[in-house]
Amino acid sequence: MQDSSHHHRPFASAIERLRAAGLRPTRQRLSLCRRLFEGGQVRHVTAETLHSEVLAAGVKVSLATVYNTLHQFTKAGLLREVVVDGAKTYFDTNTSSHHHFYDVEHGDLLDIGGEGIIIEGLPQPPDGATVERVDIVVRVRRPSRD
Amino acid sequence: MQDSSHHHRPFASAIERLRAAGLRPTRQRLSLCRRLFEGGQVRHVTAETLHSEVLAAGVKVSLATVYNTLHQFTKAGLLREVVVDGAKTYFDTNTSSHHHFYDVEHGDLLDIGGEGIIIEGLPQPPDGATVERVDIVVRVRRPSRD
DNA sequence: GTGTTTGCAAAGTGTTTGCAATTTA
DNA sequence: TAAATTGCAAACACTTTGCAAACAC
Numbered sequence: 001m002q003d004s005s006h007h008h009r010p011f012a013s014a015i016e017r018l019r020a021a022g023l024r025p026t027r028q029r030l031s032l033c034r035r036l037f038e039g040g041q042v043r044h045v046t047a048e049t050l051h052s053e054v055l056a057a058g059v060k061v062s063l064a065t066v067y068n069t070l071h072q073f074t075k076a077g078l079l080r081e082v083v084v085d086g087a088k089t090y091f092d093t094n095t096s097s098h099h100h101f102y103d104v105e106h107g108d109l110l111d112i113g114g115e116g117i118i119i120e121g122l123p124q125p126p127d128g129a130t131v132e133r134v135d136i137v138v139r140v141r142r143p144s145r146d
Numbered sequence: 147m148q149d150s151s152h153h154h155r156p157f158a159s160a161i162e163r164l165r166a167a168g169l170r171p172t173r174q175r176l177s178l179c180r181r182l183f184e185g186g187q188v189r190h191v192t193a194e195t196l197h198s199e200v201l202a203a204g205v206k207v208s209l210a211t212v213y214n215t216l217h218q219f220t221k222a223g224l225l226r227e228v229v230v231d232g233a234k235t236y237f238d239t240n241t242s243s244h245h246h247f248y249d250v251e252h253g254d255l256l257d258i259g260g261e262g263i264i265i266e267g268l269p270q271p272p273d274g275a276t277v278e279r280v281d282i283v284v285r286v287r288r289p290s291r292d
Numbered sequence: 293g294t295g296t297t298t299g300c301a302a303a304g305t306g307t308t309t310g311c312a313a314t315t316t317a
Numbered sequence: 318t319a320a321a322t323t324g325c326a327a328a329c330a331c332t333t334t335g336c337a338a339a340c341a342c
Binding site for chain 1: 296297298299300301306307
Binding site for chain 2: 081083084085086087088089101103104110112116117118119120121122123125126127128129130131132133134135136137138139140141142143
């Protein structure tokens with residue numbers, strides 16, 4: 001059995017998490033923060049999905065603020081941007097090195113833990129280029145019943 | 147030394163290539179086709195870059211037609227769409243299974259041949275999902291001299 | 293109070309579409 | 318001539334931005 005002591009230290013509250021990120025705990029940021037991190041599970045959201053989620057919960061936040069907040073969270077290291085689709089931007093609450101299944105039909109993302117994955121045969125990056133990150137996207141199609 | 151007899155059979159002409167794809171060889175499609183495939187090298191274009199290229203060469207084509215043509219070529223198997231950036235769509239003349247270096251700074255793409263690459267440890271796709279394609283994107287940063 | 297954050301609406305970017313005019317076979 | 322293709326301009330989806338009002342400390 002593996003220990004999980006390397007998990008991120010759980011924050012006592014969303015306020016604490018925001019403070020640690022150097023962001024004022026405003027009403028809007030608090031509800032977004034709670035929604036993203038307090039379920040305890042990895043989440044994949046777009047600005048739109050997160051926005052309608054908080055709206056449905058009765059919290060008033062503008063879409064522009066959701067966009068801004070997602071980027072602030074990303075810059076602060078709380079989120080990670082995932083590029084799998086030309087149209088929309090996904091944000092992942094899992095910020096550790098890992099990969100993704102992407103359901104091209106429904107637009108669903110599923111994490112693939114980065115631990116067991118080994119890529120063999122990758123050539124050296126060109127010139128003096130430094131590798132920033134290696135992303136694997138497994139594009140899958142789930143048969144839709146029609 | 148490896149033989150290269152598995153390369154795509156070279157087409158006598160752009161006309162022939164279009165016919166084989168079931169597309170009428172119009173003036174616009176012909177110049178786009180020539181530009182894409184007659185250099186003999188792998189190319190990575192966006193609608194914008196290809197459009198300004200043909201314009202610069204004195205050929206009159208509308209941007210809308212470039213978009214439509216790129217998608218027709220893709221559907222016909224002449225091109226492959228590459229998703230590396232949320233903003234723009236790249237098209238690759240290399241349609242075989244392979245991967246990419248992506249210069250996040252300059253937006254440049256570079257192919258990584260698919261032959262030597264082995265990914266170990268990928269879990270089974272969820273449910274009855276079928277894998278459509280596995281993409282590796284190595285995001286690199288080339289230091290810009292300032 | 294002072295600097296930060298918000299919301300709105302407008303602007304921006306890349307892409308798609310409807311349709312009349314043109315071109316191809 | 319009949320069917321396919323083009324170009325334009327308008328529509329589109331998603332995202333960013335400018336700025337006055339609201340808010341946090």
